[in-house]
Amino acid sequence: MSTQVIAALAVALLALAAAFQVALAAGAPWGAAAYGGHAASGDGALPRRYRLGSGAAAAVLLGAMWVVLASAAMVGRGPLSSTVLTLTLWCLAALFALNTLGNARGRHPVERWGASTVTALLAVLCALLAAS
Numbered sequence: 001m002s003t004q005v006i007a008a009l010a011v012a013l014l015a016l017a018a019a020f021q022v023a024l025a026a027g028a029p030w031g032a033a034a035y036g037g038h039a040a041s042g043d044g045a046l047p048r049r050y051r052l053g054s055g056a057a058a059a060v061l062l063g064a065m066w067v068v069l070a071s072a073a074m075v076g077r078g079p080l081s082s083t084v085l086t087l088t089l090w091c092l093a094a095l096f097a098l099n100t101l102g103n104a105r106g107r108h109p110v111e112r113w114g115a116s117t118v119t120a121l122l123a124v125l126c127a128l129l130a131a132s
Helices: 001-026 047-071 084-106 109-130
Strands: none
Touching: 001 047, 001 109, 047 084, 047 109, 084 109
16 A cells, blocks of 8 residues: 555544544534543533643644655655654554553443544554554
8 A cells, every 4th residue: 555545544534533623622512422421511512621622632633634644745844854754653653552542441432432443543554654
């Protein structure tokens, strides 16, 4: 599989995760499917501090999208060297692997099966990009 195909798959999953986090930050009633299900309020939305966390997570995911695209030469990498991009990809792979463990412990099936599948795939895709 080519680097561009791997990057495109990763970006699609990152966009999905970022959209979910943006929706949570905006007050979508999906709080039971995030943060282990512990943070949802009575209406299903997240409290303010968790909404801020989801906003920050969305920003990190958007940054990860750029790193993935830059590593596959699909966008300019700016002043970053290929070594820095590779190290960042390995860090993302580790972050997504750890996130998979947390998601797999979630109470809600969307978090346990959906989010953990997405983060596991992202861990593998980032590792493949870093190793290429």
